[in-house]
Amino acid sequence: MNAFVRALRTPELRAKILFTLALLAVYRLGVFIPTPGFDYTNVTACAQQAQSGSGSVLGMVNLFSGGALLQMSVFSLGVMPYITASIIIQLLRVVIPRFEELHKEGQAGTAKLTQYTRYLTIGLAVLQATTIITMVRTGSFFQGCNLQVIPDQAITALVLMVLTMTVGTVIIMWMGELITERGIGNGMSLLIFTSIAAAFPSSMGQIWQLQGWMTFSLIVLVALVIMVGVVFVEQSQRRIPVQYAKRMVGRRMYGGTSTYIPVKVNQAGVIPVIFSSSILALPQLIASFGDPSAGWVKWVNAHLVMGSSFSWIYAVVYVSLIVFFAFFYVSITFNAEEIADNMKKYGGFVPGVRAGKPTERYLQYVINRVQTPGAIYLAVISLIPLFALVYLGANQNFPLGGASLLIIIGVGLDTVKQVDAKLQQHHYEGILR
Numbered sequence: 001m002n003a004f005v006r007a008l009r010t011p012e013l014r015a016k017i018l019f020t021l022a023l024l025a026v027y028r029l030g031v032f033i034p035t036p037g038f039d040y041t042n043v044t045a046c047a048q049q050a051q052s053g054s055g056s057v058l059g060m061v062n063l064f065s066g067g068a069l070l071q072m073s074v075f076s077l078g079v080m081p082y083i084t085a086s087i088i089i090q091l092l093r094v095v096i097p098r099f100e101e102l103h104k105e106g107q108a109g110t111a112k113l114t115q116y117t118r119y120l121t122i123g124l125a126v127l128q129a130t131t132i133i134t135m136v137r138t139g140s141f142f143q144g145c146n147l148q149v150i151p152d153q154a155i156t157a158l159v160l161m162v163l164t165m166t167v168g169t170v171i172i173m174w175m176g177e178l179i180t181e182r183g184i185g186n187g188m189s190l191l192i193f194t195s196i197a198a199a200f201p202s203s204m205g206q207i208w209q210l211q212g213w214m215t216f217s218l219i220v221l222v223a224l225v226i227m228v229g230v231v232f233v234e235q236s237q238r239r240i241p242v243q244y245a246k247r248m249v250g251r252r253m254y255g256g257t258s259t260y261i262p263v264k265v266n267q268a269g270v271i272p273v274i275f276s277s278s279i280l281a282l283p284q285l286i287a288s289f290g291d292p293s294a295g296w297v298k299w300v301n302a303h304l305v306m307g308s309s310f311s312w313i314y315a316v317v318y319v320s321l322i323v324f325f326a327f328f329y330v331s332i333t334f335n336a337e338e339i340a341d342n343m344k345k346y347g348g349f350v351p352g353v354r355a356g357k358p359t360e361r362y363l364q365y366v367i368n369r370v371q372t373p374g375a376i377y378l379a380v381i382s383l384i385p386l387f388a389l390v391y392l393g394a395n396q397n398f399p400l401g402g403a404s405l406l407i408i409i410g411v412g413l414d415t416v417k418q419v420d421a422k423l424q425q426h427h428y429e430g431i432l433r
Helices: 002-008 011-031 040-051 059-064 080-095 097-104 107-138 155-182 187-197 200-235 271-288 295-303 312-333 336-345 357-391 402-432
Strands: 237-244 247-249 252-254 258-264
Touching (some): 002 402, 011 155, 080 187, 080 271, 187 402, 200 357, 200 402, 237 357, 258 357, 271 295, 271 357, 336 357, 357 402
Antiparallel strands (some): 237 258
């Protein structure tokens, strides 16, 4: 709080913070603007029925959009198309050599990859908007709601709805980049932060109404303990010492310094949770188009859907996917071979370890050891919403666990660090003046 008070007293930082808050307010306003073509009265009734149900096919998309998806607003798709596109482009670096070359080219290559991400975001937005509107028309989106949500089903009306949702995603992407460039913090992360934080009052209010103030107070106390633990783990890292040998370049002496490679306990971040939730949503999505009386549909709804009863099959599959994707994603983003080669090229070495292949094997050994408790930590945090849904009567968007808790704390820490860095920079400029 002291950092933010000092930031508000600094004219430059105050302008950045107010600019960021203004765009976040515009984003929240767009959540409540309905998409043309929907009967908003019927949509509201069906959305209330869906939120009181056991689960939702697109629950994570609805959470990341701040509830805009169930309201069928112009920002229904939220930031999910951009997130998905960013992850796909990052993973394609392993498959497409050209993308890896662009990544190594520096700022120019990064700008090109960003352009590809934007194009892919638009394509995914069109695909997701078409899928959502199709599900709404067939009645599989708002299951159990028999109200007419789309009165006019002419092709021109449907195309206008898809175009509106796609343009809404483009505007969100533009606002996120504006916040990153002219505001404070990472724009997309702050938009997700705002969407998830908007779900806190309704989720906690539901617990207050159903469980009483005693249970509510206990949950608040446990939530504070969990948040402190998450902050501790998110800030924890293993530092691998690196020593650079002295070398002569012309008449100058370079090297001879000591540094370290930071390896976070949760190196993968929230990506494994998003991947796992997306994979587990596929069987439910397929089952929603099947016959409700079919045996396989009943089995999927009973064992692979986060419902009102605890399913060990769902929990085991969910945890297994999180652990798998945690190691898979880290193996892609933390390239031990590339790091070892760069260290060897510039005369760096880990004390007690030979340069080259031995350094690569050592780095891989360390990352695997550190990532094991990190994957278990992710799995435990991700199971909190499941227990809250079963034992506390919360809805499927319970904010104190899983991806929502990790994102809120991660974005909060990153934003505070950026504010503090800006304050230090301003302080040094004052000294120089």
